[in-house]
Amino acid sequence: QVQLVESGGGLVQAGGSLRLSCAASGRTFSDYAMGWFRQAPGKEREFVAVISRNGGRTYYTDSLKGRFTISRDNAKNTAYLQMNSLNPEDTAVYYCAAARSRTYGYTPRWAIDYEHWGQGTQVTVSS
Secondary structure, three states, rough: EEEEEOOOOEEEEEOOOOEEEEEOOOOOHHHHEEEEEEEEEOOOEHHHHHHHHOOEEEEHHHEEEEEEEEEEEEEEEEEEEOOOOOHHOOOOOEEEEEEOOOOOOOOOOOHHHEEEOOOOOEEEEOO
C-alpha cells in the first residue's frame, strides 16, 4: 500500500504561482509513476501531468504545457507540481496519484490506471 499526502495548496491571485508537493510512504517510491489530476466544482476529474518512475519522461495535458511543471525527488519520496501564471480556471482540488510501473517510461494518463490516491489539496485562484 502507498500513502500519499498532498500539500502546498491555497489561495493565490491570478498570475501567481504555487508549488504542490505529494509525499509518499509505504512502498518503494521509485517503483511508481506519479500523476497529478484536478477536479473543479461541477466538473469531472481531469488529468494534469505525469512523470515516470525515474523522472525521465513527463507528459502534460496540452492546455497546461508551459505553465505547469511536474518533477520528483526519489530520495525524498516526493513529487511536485509547479504551477505558474495561474488563472481562475485553475481553481480546483488537486490530487496526486501513484501507478505501479513495469517499465521506466510508463506515463499513464487515465485515472483508472492509478492504484493509489491522495486526499487532495484545494487551489483557489482569485481574479
